[in-house]
Structures are given as structure tokens and as C-alpha cells.
Amino acid sequence: MTLSSSIAVPKCRFTDFSVFLMGALSLIVSSGYSLGAAMLLLGGVMLIFQRRTPLLNKQDQLLIAILACFALYWMGRAWFDGQGTGGWDKPSRFLLAVPALLWVFSNPPRMAWLWSGLAVGALGAGGWAAWQKLVEGAARADGFTNAIQFGNISMLLGVLSLAGLGWALCQPRSRLWSLFLFVGALAGILGSLFSGSRGGWVGFPFVLLVLYKGYGGLLSMRHKGAILAALMLGVVLIYSLPQTGVQSRVHQAVEQLEGFVTDGDVRTSVGARLEMWRGASLLAVEKPVFGWGDNGYERAMQELADEGVIDSYVTQYGHAHNDFLDAFAKRGIVGLVLLIALYVWPMKLFAQRLESEDLELRAIAVAGGLLSVAYIDFGMTQVFLAHNSGVMVFAFWLATLYGTLRAREKGSRPPSIVKKGHA
Numbered sequence: 001m002t003l004s005s006s007i008a009v010p011k012c013r014f015t016d017f018s019v020f021l022m023g024a025l026s027l028i029v030s031s032g033y034s035l036g037a038a039m040l041l042l043g044g045v046m047l048i049f050q051r052r053t054p055l056l057n058k059q060d061q062l063l064i065a066i067l068a069c070f071a072l073y074w075m076g077r078a079w080f081d082g083q084g085t086g087g088w089d090k091p092s093r094f095l096l097a098v099p100a101l102l103w104v105f106s107n108p109p110r111m112a113w114l115w116s117g118l119a120v121g122a123l124g125a126g127g128w129a130a131w132q133k134l135v136e137g138a139a140r141a142d143g144f145t146n147a148i149q150f151g152n153i154s155m156l157l158g159v160l161s162l163a164g165l166g167w168a169l170c171q172p173r174s175r176l177w178s179l180f181l182f183v184g185a186l187a188g189i190l191g192s193l194f195s196g197s198r199g200g201w202v203g204f205p206f207v208l209l210v211l212y213k214g215y216g217g218l219l220s221m222r223h224k225g226a227i228l229a230a231l232m233l234g235v236v237l238i239y240s241l242p243q244t245g246v247q248s249r250v251h252q253a254v255e256q257l258e259g260f261v262t263d264g265d266v267r268t269s270v271g272a273r274l275e276m277w278r279g280a281s282l283l284a285v286e287k288p289v290f291g292w293g294d295n296g297y298e299r300a301m302q303e304l305a306d307e308g309v310i311d312s313y314v315t316q317y318g319h320a321h322n323d324f325l326d327a328f329a330k331r332g333i334v335g336l337v338l339l340i341a342l343y344v345w346p347m348k349l350f351a352q353r354l355e356s357e358d359l360e361l362r363a364i365a366v367a368g369g370l371l372s373v374a375y376i377d378f379g380m381t382q383v384f385l386a387h388n389s390g391v392m393v394f395a396f397w398l399a400t401l402y403g404t405l406r407a408r409e410k411g412s413r414p415p416s417i418v419k420k421g422h423a
Contacts, residue, residue, distance in 0.1 A: 012107055012108070012109070012110065014039070014043060014107070015040070015043070015103070015104060015107045015108065015109040016109045016110050016113035017036075017039070017113070018036040018037075018039035018040045018043070018109075019036060019040070019104075019109040019113055019114050019117055019400055020036070020109075020113045020114070020116065020117035020120075021035050021036035021039070021117065022035070022036025022037055022040070022117065022396060022397070022400065023036070023114070023117030023118040023119075023120065023121040023157065024116075024117045024120040024121045024124065025121070025124075026121045026124075026125070026153060026157060026393070027121065027124065027125040027128070027143045027144070027145075027150060027153055027154060027157075027191075028121075028124040028125065028128055028143070029144070030144040031144070031388070031389075032144075033153075033389060033392050033393050033396075034388075034392055036117075036396075037097075037100065037392055037395075037396035040099075040100035040103055040104060040396065040399070040400070041096050041097075041099055041100050041103075043099075043100075043103035043107065044098070044099025044100045044101070044102050044103035045099050047099070047102055047103055047106060048099055048102070052106070053102050053106070054102060054105045054106045054410075059349055060105075060406065062345065063345060063346060063349065063402065064098055064101070066338070066341050066342055066345055067094045067095065067097060067098055067342070067395070068094075068095060068098065069338055070091070070094055070338045070339070070341070070342050071091040071092060071093075071094035071095040072091075072095070073331065073334060073335060073338055074090075074091035074331065074335065074338075075087070075088045075091045075092065077290070077291070077293055077330070077331050077335065078091070078293070078294065080293065081293025081294055081295050081296060082293075082295055083293075083294060083295065087294065089388075090385065090386070090387075090388065090391045091391075093388075093391040093392055093395045093396075094342075094391070094395050096395070097395035097396050097398065097399040098399070100396055100399040100400070100403070101398075101399035101400075101402060101403045102403070103403070104399060104400050104403025104404055104407065105403040105406050105407050105410075106407070107407075108403065108404045108407035108408065109400075109404060111167050111360060111363075111404075112171075114164075114400070114404065115161070115164035115167055115168070115177075115181060115363075116180070118157055118160045118161050118164065118181075118184065119161045119164070119180055119181050119183075119184030119185075120184070121157045121184075121188075122154065122157035122158045122160075122161050122184040122185060122187050122188030122191070123183070123184050123187045123188075125143070125150070125153070125154035125157055125187065125188055125191040126154065126158075126186070126187025126188055126189075126190040126191040126194075127187065128141070128143060128191070129141035129143070129150070129151075129154060129190065129191035129194035129195060130190065130191075130194060132194070133194040133243075133245070134243065139196070140194070140195050140196040140197075140245075141191065141194040141195045141196075142195065145387070145389055146387075147195045147196060147197055148195070148197045148199065148382050149382075149384070149387050149389045149390065150191070150195050150197075151191065151192040151193075151194075151195025151196065151197030151200055152192065152195075152197055152199065152200040152374075152378045152382070152384065153389060153393055154188050154189075154191030154192050154195065155188060155189060155191070155192035155197075155200040155201075155374070156188070156370075156371070156374050156393065157184075157188040157191075158184065158185045158186070158187065158188020158189040158190075158191070158192070159185065159188070159189075159207050159211075159370050159374060160367050160370060160371070160397075161181045161182075161184040161185040161188060162181070162182070162185040162211060163211070163214070163363055163364075163366040163367035163370055164181045164363055164367070165178055165181055165182065165215070165363070166214065166215055166218075166359045166360070166362050166363035166366060167359065167360045167363040167364075168180075168181055169218075169359060170359050170360055193238060193244045193245070193246055194244070194245065196245050196249045198249055198250070198253060198381070199377065199378055199380060199381035199382055200374075200377065200378060201246075202377060202380070202381075203373065203374065203376070203377025203378075203380075206373050206377065207370060207373060207374065207377075208231075210354075210366060210369045210370050210373055211366065211370075213351075213354050213369075214354045214362055214363075214365065214366035214369070215362075215366070217355070252269075253269075253270055256268040256269060256270035256271055257270050257271075259271060260274050260275075264311075266311045266313050266314060267313055272313065272314050272317070272321075273321045273322070273381060275310055275311055275313070275314045276314045276317060276320045276321050276322075277320060277321070277322055277325055278310060279301050279304050279309070279310040279314065279320075280297075280301075280320035280322070280325040280326060280328070280329040281325060281329075282304065282309065282310075283297065283300050283301070283304075283329045284325065284328040284329045284332075286300075287332060288328075288332060288333055289332045289333055289334065290331065290332040290334060290335075291327075291328065291329055291330045291331045291332035291335060292329060292330055293330055293331075294318065294330055296330075297318075297319075297329055297330050298315075298318055301314070301315050302315050318386075319383040319386050320383065321381060321382055321383060322379065322380060322381065322382075322383065323339065323378075323379030323380075323382070323383050323384055323385055324336060324339065324340075324379060324380075326383045326386070327339045339385075343372045343375060343376055344372070346368060346371070346372055346398055346402065347368075347369055347372040347373070349368070349402065350364075350365045350366075350367075350368030350369040350372075350401075350402075350405070351365070351369055352365075353365035353405065354366065354369065358408070360408070361405060361408050361409065364401055364404055364405045364408070365405060367401050368398070368401040368402060368405065371394065371397055371398060371401065375394055378390075
């Protein structure tokens with residue numbers, strides 16, 4: 001063994017362990033999503049100090065520029081809004097993800113560690129949610145965070161496990177790996193159901209669309225029919241079984257919508273969101289370029305309530321419960337464009353590889369596409385990036401998945417191919 005290879009092995013194992021922990025501990029340990037991320041950051045900082053950063057192409061540079069601009073603009077608005085350095089906490093995570101990306105690009109994880117970490121994390125989230133819901137009798141599973149964040153991240157772990165099925169098909173023990181990832185996916189989705197977080201359910205058809213785009217061409221018509229039938233049966237069972245709580249949550253949403261439309265009731269989950277969206281839209285129109293800032297937003301919402309324009313009930317919330325409206329109202333059109341770029345540019349980069357002949361690379365591309373799609377969905381009914389869990393999970397999984405994808409492309413490994421109709 002050469003000196004260079006002996007040094008590379010520990011580095012790869014460090015990345016393996018970091019990425020595994022980032023998935024496996026996400027929801028079963030308080031701030032568990034941060035431990036592996038901090039390890040990747042440490043590796044990236046060392047890489048920068050050693051001046052051994054990888055050679056980046058224009059697409060890589062633009063992605064890093066978007067992460068930096070998104071973070072710096074948010075930090076700048078926080079400073080001018082009077083939040084001081086305290087307002088830099090969450091946006092700084094996107095800057096910190098850059099060294100992590102460079103580290104993963106230079107020292108990618110072995111795929112078994114990445115996918116098993118996600119599956120273990122999904123299994124842990126689903127198991128804990130089931131315990132809270134069925135044994136402890138909790139109304140909604142919430143783990144160490146709130147029910148919305150817990151449920152949506154559990155859903156994310158589940159769908160990312162599904163993305164790994166393309167990789168599993170190429171492995172010597174393909175059936176065992178496929179079963180492991182599939183059970184992990186079911187557990188992650190179950191965790192979302194037990195949390196009662198409806199926002200994560202609405203975008204599931206788009207998740208299926210990404211999965212179909214990535215893997216549909218590998219399936220025969222018989223397999224497609226069987227999967228469709230299983231999905232329909234699954235939806236019926238999930239809705240019918242009272243233990244899942246899905247039916248009651250759906251009925252509740254319909255009743256709350258009717259209450260808002262007919263009686264103007266804003267003291268419900270749905271009614272409050274609709275009222276917040278209305279108020280945030282009015283504020284965005286008043287200051288469309290740079291927005292109000294967080295503190296300015298709260299003051300302006302209170303003024304709208306004092307004037308009788310919106311119900312005072314919603315002034316207790318510090319954000320609009322919609323990532324896009326919140327960004328527009330607080331950071332203006334500039335902030336909104338940067339948020340859209342943060343989701344759309346990585347999505348485009350991953351989408352370009354969705355039909356790669358290398359199935360292991362395609363699996364990473366599917367996972368990367370699902371990350372953006374899931375966050376767009378989550379952000380429709382929650383300001384997901386207003387929470388530490390939201391910014392950490394997106395920023396560092398984006399760094400991990402894109403860094404891994406580019407490292408594999410740079411390595412030019414032989415493609416792993418499964419013939420159409422034989423998946």
C-alpha cells in the first residue's frame with residue numbers, strides 16, 4: 001500500500017462515519033442531525049487550511065455562490081434589522097455547508113454508509129413516533145422538536161431511503177439491501193403520519209414523480225401496475241385505520257377551511273395560516289425590494305392588527321408559516337429570488353443526472369432532487385428554514401449528496417446498469 005492510499009482510507013472512514021451519523025441520529029437524539037454535519041465541517045476547514053480544495057467547475061462554483069449569497073444577504077438583513085449577530089445563527093449554516101461540500105467532494109463516503117445511515121435514521125424516527133403515538137398516547141409524535149419539524153424530517157429520511165433503491169439493485173446482496181431501504185422508507189413515512197404533519201403529505205405525489213423519473217424506465221408494465229395497486233391500497237389503509245390519525249387530521253383540515261371561509265375563524269391551524277398569508281402578502285407589497293426584516297415584520301403585523309386589517313390572533317407568530325411569503329415579506333424580492341435559487345439550481349443539477357446509466361450515481365441524483373422537492377413542499381405551510389433542524393438538514397445533506405455525486409463523476413467509475421424491465 002502506498003503512503004497516499006494509506007492516508008486516504010482513514011479520511012474515507014471519517015466521512016463514512018460522519019455521513020452515517022448525520023442520517024442515523026437525525027431525530028432520535030436531541031439535535032442529532034448536527035453531529036455528523038459538524039464532523040464534515042471540521043474536515044472541510046482542515047482541507048481549506050491545507051489548501052487542498054478540489055478543482056471546481058462552473059456549476060459547482062455557481063452552487064457555492066448561491067449558498068454564500070443566500071447566507072450573506074440574510075445575515076445582512078438581520079444586521080440592519082437590529083438583530084445583531086444573533087440573527088446570523090441560522091443563515092450561517094449555509095456558509096458552513098460549503099467546507100463540508102468540499103470535504104465530501106475530496107473524500108466521498110462509501111455508499112453503503114450513506115444509505116444505511118438514512119435507513120437507520122428513518123427506522124429510528126418511525127419507531128419512536130409509533131411509541132409516542134401508540135404507547136404513550138401522544139396526540140402527535142414530536143420527538144425532540146415540534147411535530148411539524150419531526151414529521152417532515154421523518155418523511156424526508158423515508159423518501160431518501162427510497163431513492164437508495166437504485167443503488168441497492170447493483171449490490172451483491174441486492175434483495176437484502178432493497179428490503180432494508182424499503183422498510184426504512186415505510187418507517188420514515190409512518191413517522192410523518194404519526195406526527196400529523198399534513199404539509200408533508202401534500203407534496204407526496206411530486207415525490208413519486210421524481211422517483212418515477214429516476215426509476216420508471218427500469219420497470220416493466222407489470223411492475224408499474226403492481227406498484228400503483230400497492231400505493232392505492234396503502235393510501236386506503238392509512239386513511240381507514242384510526243390509529244394513524246390521518247383521517248381525523250384530514251377531516252379537521254376541511255372543517256377548519258370551512259370555518260375560515262364561512263365564519264372567518266382564524267383560531268385554527270388552517271385559519272391562522274390563511275390569515276398570516278394574507279397579512280404577509282400585504283406587507284410584501286408595501287416593501288417589495290428588501291422587505292421588512294424579522295423585527296420589522298412583527299411590528300408591521302401588529303400594526304395591521306391594530307388597524308383591524310388582520311385578526312390580532314396571528315400576531316403571536318413570528319413568521320408567515322410559508323417559506324416563500326415569509327422570505328418575500330422579510331427580505332423582499334431579493335430574498336425570495338435567492339430562496340428559489342437555493343432550491344431550483346441544485347434541483348436542476350441533480351435532474352441532469354436522473355437518466356445516468358450509472359445507477360449508483362442516479363440514486364444520488366434522485367435523492368438530491370427529492371431534497372429540494374421535499375423542502376419546497378414543507379415550505380408551503382411552514383417556515384421550515386426558521387428552525388435550526390430545517391437549515392441544518394437541508395444545507396448539509398445538499399453538501400453531502402452533491403459532493404458525493406461530483407466525486408463519483410470525477411472518479412469515472414464504470415457504470416452500474418440494470419436492464420429495463422428487470423428491476
